Amino acid sequence: MENPTPEQVAQALAELVQDALMRGESVEIPGLGTFYVNHRGSTTERLPDGRVVLHPPCDLPAFTPEAS
Amino acid sequence: MPEALINRLAERLGCSPEAAATALRQFVEQLHQQLEQEGQANVAGLGRFIRTEQGLQFEPDTSLAQAVNHRFAGLEPVTVEPPATQPYRKTEVVPPEEEPAEKASPFYEVTGEQEAEPVSPEAVAQEPEPAAEEHHPEPAPEPEPVVDTPQPAPQPDEPPLRPPRPPRIRVEEDRRRGLPVWIPAALLIVVFGVVAVWLLFFSQPSPREAVPPAPVRAETEQSPAPETTVTATATPAVTDTVSAATEAPPAETSAPVPPPTDNYALIVGSVTSQRAAEQLAARFRRTLSEHGLPVTIVTVTSNGITRYRVAVGRYSSPEEALAAKRQLGEVLPPDAWVLRLPSTMQ
Known part of the structure; x- marks a missing residue:
């Protein structure tokens, strides 16, 4: 496969980024930007009626565009 | 251009790194073109790029977000009620369902009063009884085995019905155990205090009674020595006592004459003037007339001062004199003391 189609490239790129982010690594794509993992710790939110909501920690995919 | 990314991309695409690099460059250029034309571009499996004034925004695809969040997958936000609306009960802390047979046994004696509350054990116990009563009239020869069978049946049913109560009872037991520690301590302290006060007040008379003999004996030991000298040297003192004895006869005649061996007397007063001593003696003769005790005046001169002592009674020993004083x-008078009279005065 010498000349991959853009759809193939997009799929390969998505898989690659997902694998890297699942390992906790950041991926820099030249001309586009950097994908990285944004970790948020658990938080508590106090509602106005007195109840408290406990938010679990989470890892979010994040993106920073390349400075042009 | 990072080589690691190109190599991995080439590995996935199954082509040479150069072809992968050009393909990636073409893909990025296409993406930018799409963004400029439509303002946003969607990449399947990755997310959506949106062009805004602040720059390029990225919205991750749900599949990508879930894959990245695999460490915390399945965690949901939890809403907790405020503590005030959720009353704290100790019974909920200890799960009573665990090990019902072992836990129920220690509390059988305690829960004895509360047996009436759960209706189910009684219902269970009552159910077999009618069956037994029905069996009674019909078969005459075999009532005993039928009666015996329903009795053991309710017993195994009871333990599982009890367990929900133990935690609360355990708390009450702790309170009961805690109380008696204080009450006996307080009672002991009160009892000790009462005993101490009682000893303080009621033990005082006995020392007062026990103490006098010491000074009395000291005096009895002291007095004879000077008095023998006094009687030996000062003859007027003897004449005085003789005169006192001559004055005394009216009382002495009425009173029984004491035996000559008694040479202990109770001294009720000691004055320096003879007239006062006579008045004192007359007063005691009046008050002691019913007791029939001799009242005499004993003259003693010591250190150049003559003392007239009013002596009551004659006793053979100081103990007897003290008993009489009591x-x-x-x-x-309370300060009366025992004196040993010189033998010359008898």
Whole structure:
């Protein structure tokens, strides 16, 4: 496969980024930007009626565009 | 251009790194073109790029977000009620369902009063009884085995019905155990205090009674020595006592004459003037007339001072004199003491 189609490239790129982010690594794509993992710790939110909501920690995919 | 990314991309695409690099460059250029034309571009499996004034925004695809969040997958936000609306009960802390047979046994004796509350054990116990009563009239020869069978049946049913109560009862037991520690301690302290007060007040008379003999004996030992010298040297003192004895006869005649061996007397007063001593003696003769005790005046001169002592009674020993003093406590003054009279005065 010498000349991959853009759809193939997009799929390969998505898989690659997902694998890297699942390992906790950041991926820099030249001309586009950097994908990285944004970790948020658990938080508590106090509602106005007195109840408290406990938010679990989470890892979010994040993106920073390349400075042009 | 990072080589690691190109190599991995080439590995996935199954082509040379150069072809992968050009393909990636073409893809990025296409993406930018799409963004400029439509303002946003969607990449399947990755997310959506949106062009805004602040720059390029990225919205991750749900599949990508879930894959990245695999460490915390399945965690949901939890809403907790405020503590005030959720009353704290100790019974909920200890799960009573665990090990019902072992936990129920220690509390059988305690829960004895509460047996009436759960209706189910009684219902269970009552159910077999009618069956037993029905069996009674019909078969005459075999009532005993039928009666015996329903009795053991309710017993195994009871333990599982009890367990929900133990935690609360355990708390009450702790309170009961805690109380008696304080009450006996307080009672002991009160009892000790009462005993101490009682000893303080009721033990005082006995020392007062026990103490006098010491000074009395000291005096009895002291007095004879000077008095023998006094009687030997000062003859006027003897004449005085003789005169006192001559004055005394009216009382002495009425009173029984004491035996000559008694040479201990109770001294009720000691004055320096003879007239005062006579008045004192007359007063005691009046008060002691019913007791029939001799009242005499004993003259003693020591250190150049003549003392007239009013002596009551004649006793053979100081103990006897003290016993008499105790008997005549209300008549004699409290400071009366025992004196051994010189033998010449007998």
